[in-house]
Amino acid sequence: MNRRTLLQTLAGIPVMPAAAQQQADRATRGLPPLTIKDVKVITTNGGRRYRWVFLKIVTSEPGLYGVGTANNSYQTHAVIAALEKHLAPWLIGKDPDRIEDLWQAAHYKTYWRNGPVNNNVLAAMDMALWDIKGKRAGMPVYELLGGKARDAVPCYDHAGGKDKEQAAESVQKSLATGYRHVRVQYGAYGGGGFIPAGQGSRPENGYSGPAFDEDAYLDYVPKAFDYVRSKVGFEPKLLHDVHSHLSGINAIEFCRRMQPYQMYFIEDVLAPEQIHWYKQIRHICSVPQAVGEVFSHPYEFYPLIQDRVIDFARCRVAAIGGITAAKKLAHFCEYYGAKTAFQEGGENDPVNQLAAYHVDISSTAFGIQEENGFPESAREILPGTAEIRKGYLYGSGKPGLGIDINEALAAKNPIGNIANGGGYGTDRAMDGSVVRP
Numbered sequence: 001m002n003r004r005t006l007l008q009t010l011a012g013i014p015v016m017p018a019a020a021q022q023q024a025d026r027a028t029r030g031l032p033p034l035t036i037k038d039v040k041v042i043t044t045n046g047g048r049r050y051r052w053v054f055l056k057i058v059t060s061e062p063g064l065y066g067v068g069t070a071n072n073s074y075q076t077h078a079v080i081a082a083l084e085k086h087l088a089p090w091l092i093g094k095d096p097d098r099i100e101d102l103w104q105a106a107h108y109k110t111y112w113r114n115g116p117v118n119n120n121v122l123a124a125m126d127m128a129l130w131d132i133k134g135k136r137a138g139m140p141v142y143e144l145l146g147g148k149a150r151d152a153v154p155c156y157d158h159a160g161g162k163d164k165e166q167a168a169e170s171v172q173k174s175l176a177t178g179y180r181h182v183r184v185q186y187g188a189y190g191g192g193g194f195i196p197a198g199q200g201s202r203p204e205n206g207y208s209g210p211a212f213d214e215d216a217y218l219d220y221v222p223k224a225f226d227y228v229r230s231k232v233g234f235e236p237k238l239l240h241d242v243h244s245h246l247s248g249i250n251a252i253e254f255c256r257r258m259q260p261y262q263m264y265f266i267e268d269v270l271a272p273e274q275i276h277w278y279k280q281i282r283h284i285c286s287v288p289q290a291v292g293e294v295f296s297h298p299y300e301f302y303p304l305i306q307d308r309v310i311d312f313a314r315c316r317v318a319a320i321g322g323i324t325a326a327k328k329l330a331h332f333c334e335y336y337g338a339k340t341a342f343q344e345g346g347e348n349d350p351v352n353q354l355a356a357y358h359v360d361i362s363s364t365a366f367g368i369q370e371e372n373g374f375p376e377s378a379r380e381i382l383p384g385t386a387e388i389r390k391g392y393l394y395g396s397g398k399p400g401l402g403i404d405i406n407e408a409l410a411a412k413n414p415i416g417n418i419a420n421g422g423g424y425g426t427d428r429a430m431d432g433s434v435v436r437p
């Protein structure tokens with residue numbers, strides 16, 4: 001009998017059995033200390049032509065590790081080098097439990113911050129740390145963020161076609177599979193407004209490819225939505241992405257013309273360099289605005305949300321610094337009555353999709369998430385990839401993010417050479433000048 005149990009016995013306090021006491025002591029002491037033992041960069045094409053970059057953080061506890069993504073299809077090798085040469089040597093030996101502290105320290109250690117590559121690096125580390133914490137707790141990450149605020153995560157589907165007739169049919173197909181929200185782009189990627197290659201008045205010996213024209217866009221898109229609404233009615237929630245293609249005054253005019261079609265939102269009607277026009281749009285019409293796919297700095301969002309001139313913060317979790325950054329943005333949105341609409345897109349990966357999922361499902365400010373489906377080859381490389389059923393996204397329910405990486409399979413499917421250094425591609429106008437994507 002030790003001194004404590006002796007005193008308890010003398011005082012008439014019931015003595016807890018030894019095993020129960022040990023368990024209670026462990027519960028109040030918390031979990032044993034952990035150290036980051038290894039940091040590995042894993043790249044793969046996902047069995048297709050993706051350029052996926054994952055980070056695996058291995059801890060001192062046997063079998064305990066976390067995974068995150070630094071997905072950036074356009075600066076892939078810069079991200080790989082930043083992870084391997086700058087993050088990994090700094091991170092090894094640190095305490096993986098201190099997510100917020102590590103996030104802040106990694107954020108400031110680059111001195112210049114909030115660039116896309118830096119944020120990808122932060123995101124990969126952050127997601128992997130949340131994955132570790134969830135696995136340690138035996139809970140999905142969303143439980144650590146406050147638990148489910150909804151039963152599943154609704155997504156919007158993508159519809160399109162070469163003309164308005166095909167677009168309407170495509171919307172109907174989406175609705176038939178259970179989606180309630182459908183983004184409609186047609187005529188060309190970016191949603192129309194392109195004068196076909198070789199047509200129209202062109203400079204001699206100049207650019208002859210598809211040329212974007214703002215007036216053509218303003219004319220084409222509203223008419224097509226008029227047709228789609230005539231076919232599908234007003235119950236489906238329709239969305240459209242402008243890809244920052246419009247100048248300020250045309251953005252106002254476009255939104256004014258789209259008002260009758262009761263959009264769920266219009267996305268990125270303006271480029272980040274022209275965000276002050278959103279106030280003018282708000283004065284003219286009440287078309288909901290989703291903004292920020294190419295934002296990387298949180299302060300790009302804050303004035304727009306504070307001034308209540310946008311309705312959805314629309315960015316990629318892996319592009320803004322991971323779950324830690326996304327949950328803070330979601331809280332900020334909640335205070336000001338805005339919502340989140342995390343971006344997915346075709347080149348995105350299953351780890352980022354799940355990172356967004358855990359924030360979405362636990363957040364009051366959630367609005368919608370972009371759909372992203374993955375081929376079977378990607379599901380084999382990344383077991384635990386989320387599933388979309390009837391328009392709703394479901395995580396695996398396993399502890400942590402709920403996903404793993406088969407490293408041997410990833411190695412069999414390497415990224416390979418990136419032709420011309422990669423890049424998003426460049427849209428041009430009739431005179432050959434560059435148009436913002």
Ligand code: MG
Pocket residue numbers: 241243267268293
């Ligand atoms: Mg977009």
